[in-house]
Amino acid sequence: MSDQDKRPREQPPADQDDRSNGSQRPADQPWRTEGLPPGKQGDKPRRPRWLRWVAFVAGGYLVLFLLTTMQDQMAGSAETVSYTEFSAQVQKGNVSEIFARGDTIQGQLKNEAPVPGKSDSKYTKFTTERPTFANDDLYGALQKAGTTVKATPVVQQRGALWNLLISFAPILLLVGFYIWLFRRQQRAAGGGLSGLLGGGQKKPVDPQTVRTTFADVAGIDEVEDEISEIVDYLKDPDKYRRLGARAPKGVLLSGAPGTGKTLLARATAGEAGVPFFSAAASEFIEAIVGVGASRVRQLFSEARKVAPAIIFIDEIDTIGRARGGARSFGGHDEGEQTLNQILTEMDGFSGTEGVVVLAATNRADVLDAALLRPGRFDRTITVHAPDQKGREAILRVHARGKPLAADVDLTAVSKSTPGMTGADLANLLNEAALAAARDGRSEIRRRDLTDALEKIQLGTARNVVMPEEERRRTAYHEGGHALLGMIQVGADPVRKVSIIPRGRALGVTLSTPEMDRYGYDAEYLRGRIIGALGGMAAEQEILGVVTTGAESDLQTATQIARSMVGRWGMSAAVGPVSVLPVDGDPRAFASDSLLNTVDDEVRRLIDECYQEARRLLRDNRDRLEGIAEQLLRHETLDEADAYAAAGIPHDART
């Protein structure tokens, strides 16, 4: 009996959006450039740089090696002679100077002398060892012979420098390796994975013109007005330069997924006729630290080369989250480094380059304050889900090129789709067009649109046969939701009730507001909780059972109740304080006793609502039976049929 009391996007509890806000774009390129004249893209082949570095280090070693050997050669190598031979030379007065350390003596002869035992070779430099037992008066003898006893080595010890070098080798190798790694990362930044592997070249980016203009963006006129200033600047930066005006460097587009932030950024580039560089922030997060930052550097330097230009960074919250806040796993340091690099690049702008950075986020509340400081993203433009007029305009934009049958009324569609974003509406028309194409028709009919809307709002029907008992239970469950939606004053009208299983739900009740709503009062929210609990209450009231089918209903009810108590100040016991943060650990905000009070209040609120739901269903039992009966017969009831089944007068306005 699981069901989802499906509501539009604007519903009060932090509505988990099913559209993932991750990038659906191919990640094969670090970014895409559009609108560049051909030939402006640099894709010159590159030699593998790391090879040069290895060669450099090896070459250095070779030079040092040659130097030390040459030094040895010039000095002539010292002959190792016996102490007896040495004594003999001293006696002859042929030793010009010596140096001694411990018992080791090295020195130089005045005249060459034959090496003992080797008649064909002579020597002048020598080393020898004085036996510890020698008790001759060596110093006396040396003085007599007029030999200089030096304080510094006479003969350069062979390979002393070399030894030094060997001991430094590990460090040099390490330094060399780091340089190599660094280079490799830089290249990876330019060439994606192929660059990482060392062989590839930077992928050429196909230049294409952004043809998106403001004509493709509908329903968000006030946002268009705000951004048209940027367009004006990009069209003629000199006009601003002459007056010494600094253009905004960064504009943050904030809004729910699918509200058209990316579209708006592209349209800005299209209107201004400037190159559009776009990258999703998540693309910067790589396994190797430092890649993201160097990608950012490259992105900005390319943009500067072709300025005026727009850099668009999507999902900036993935790297721009406030430090210390909950972060998506992985890429911790990497995100921070990338973010810092973006900030550095933006700080580096004098404001006259003609490069404007647009960034999009659907979580402006979690962004690091450093991003929003003057000189960075100092302008925030909030993009809301469109109102009814906006939805109509968006539908008309997307209906271009789609032949509509005469019975299609886009105004009516716009009225029955509160809370839907531009992306939802685009999807709706596309689904309808697909259905028409499948049927081999040349026009989109009203029926295609209502079917598509049902599919989007309720989910795709599952083709399973339910046991009769389950169907009956589901009928009462959905009947409970629907009836409570109908009889409570101020509740959103019930648009559709169905006991056809869809997704994980066994049935669905859809309620949407008559008009766009922007705020909610406690009374309305209580009604929402009562409605959500209506399914479970009906099962218990009529069948006397509690089933697992109410899981998502309980989640909805609890979420609304917690928000009422902990975020919206709607509980007298807790008072008008914000206790539950949107993000993060509530214990950082509130004491344990306050949190206990929140828990108690949530429980009390839900208990009250549940009792109220049961009471209402008891008092209107015949109406509930009426809905359940019709549901079992027809499976899906639309607005008029549902109210008729309950015997409640209702004029459907859409």
Ligand SMILES: Nc1ncnc2c1ncn2[C@@H]1O[C@H](COP(=O)(O)OP(=O)(O)OP(=O)(O)O)[C@@H](O)[C@H]1O
């Ligand atoms: N105001 C609008 N006018 C016309 N079409 C729109 C509008 N808003 C959204 N759309 C349609 O929805 C599609 C998706 O919108 P877009 O990618 O710009 O949303 P977004 O806000 O960037 O979403 P996300 O946060 O998921 O990236 C657009 O390509 C466009 O077809």
Ligand SMILES: [Zn+2]
């Ligand atoms: Zn339910």
